[in-house]
Amino acid sequence: MKRDCLILGCVIVFGILAIQGSLLSFSSSEAFFYMNSVDYDKVFLFFIIPAHIFGIAWIDKYILYPLVIRIGNRRKSMLISCVWKWCFTFLFLCIWYSFLILLPTIKFPIRETPLFQIVENFPRYFMALLISANLATIFKHSKVPAVSSMAHFIAVLIPLIEMNGIRRALTLSGYGLHKFGFLYSWVYIKGNQVYPALLVIFALTIVYLFRISAKRDML
C-alpha cells in the first residue's frame, strides 16, 4: 500500500512536470524552437524516463513466484518479462511520438514542421529506453535488498546522474565529450557510431540479465 502511494505520488509529480514541459514546448513561436524543446535532455530525463520506468515497475508487479514456477524455467520467465517490457517500450514511444508529430502540425504550417528531425531520434530514444528497462530489471534482481527494493528509483536516477552530473562536469572541465558517451549520453551524440554503441550496451545488459536470472535466489 505504501509502495503504491509512493509510485502514485511520483506519477503525479512527473505528470505535472510533463504537462508543464509540453505546454512550454507548445508555446514555442517557431517550429525550430519547438524541435529544440522536444529534443531537450530535461524532457528525456524528467518525463520520458520516469514515465517509462513507471510502466516497467507495473510490469514487474506481475512477475510473482506463482507465475514463475508455472512457467517452469527462470530464463524463460525472464525472457517473457523482458519481451513484455520491450513491447511496452515500443508502444510507449510510439504514443509519445504521435503526440510530438501531431502537436506541431496543429500550430505550425506542415512544411515548417521538423518531422524528419523528430522521427530521426526515435531509434536513439528506443535503444536508450530498452537499456533503461534492462537496467531496472538488473537492479530488481540484485542480491542487495536495498538495491532490489529501490530498483526503479535507481533506474531513474542513473541517467540523471550521468547527464546532469558526470557528463556536465566532464564537459565543463574541458573534456569535450562530443563523440563519446557512457550509457544514456549516446542519445545526444551526433554520428553513426551511436547505434553500435547503444546496441553493444543493450546486448551486455541482456547477457548479464540472463546470467543472473539462472542463479538468482527468489527470497
Next chain:
Amino acid sequence: MKIKVEHLTKKIRGTMVLEDINLEFSSGHIYGIVGKNGSGKTMLLRAIAGLIQPTDGKVLIDDQELNHRLTFPPDMGMIIEKPEFLNHLTGLENLKLLADIKHVVSVDEIRSYMEQFDLDPNSKKTMRKYSLGMKQKIAIIQAIMEKQQLLILDEPFNALDEATVEMLYEIFRGFRDEGRLLILTSHHAEDIEQLCDNVCFMENGKVKR
C-alpha cells in the same frame, strides 16, 4: 514422486540459514516441518521448491538434481510465506491469470473451488480489500487448483477460521489418499501432529529429529 535432500546447506550474506539437512519425502504421505520463527522451515521449503540455490549439497527430484537438470520440481503447487497477488485484480481474476499459463483448469472449476472455500467468485472486490484469511484461501486455491502432485505449503492454516482448517485437513488427507505428496510447515506442533504422517523438528537451520 521421490524427493531427496542431501547435505543441504545454505548461507545468505554470511549467515548459515540451513545446515547439513538430510531428508527424504515420497508420494502418498503428508510431511510436517515444525519449528519456531527463524528456525529455517521456510528456507528449507524454498530449497525444495527450487527458489534458492544451495550453497552446498543438493535436492533430487526423482533422481534429477534441482537447479541443474531441473529448474523447479514438475507439477508443484506452493504457498511460501505471505500470499503474493496482484492487488488491483479480484480473486477470480488473479486465479484466472495463473490458470492461463498451463490451461489445465477451467474457469468453472476455479469458481467451484472459490465457492468451496466460501469465497464469492462474482465479487468485484479487489485483492486489496480482501482480509488476510481471504487472501490465504486464494493462495491455497492457486496451490491446489491444477491438481498438482507435489504441494509445498508454508503455514497453510495461517489466518484461517476453525471450520476452514477442518475442511483443509479433510482435503489434504484426500490428496494423500490419491497418492500426492504434501510438505507443510507450522509453528503450531498440534496442527502438524494431527495431520502429518512424518514430522521433523527444526532449530537454527538444523533438523533436530
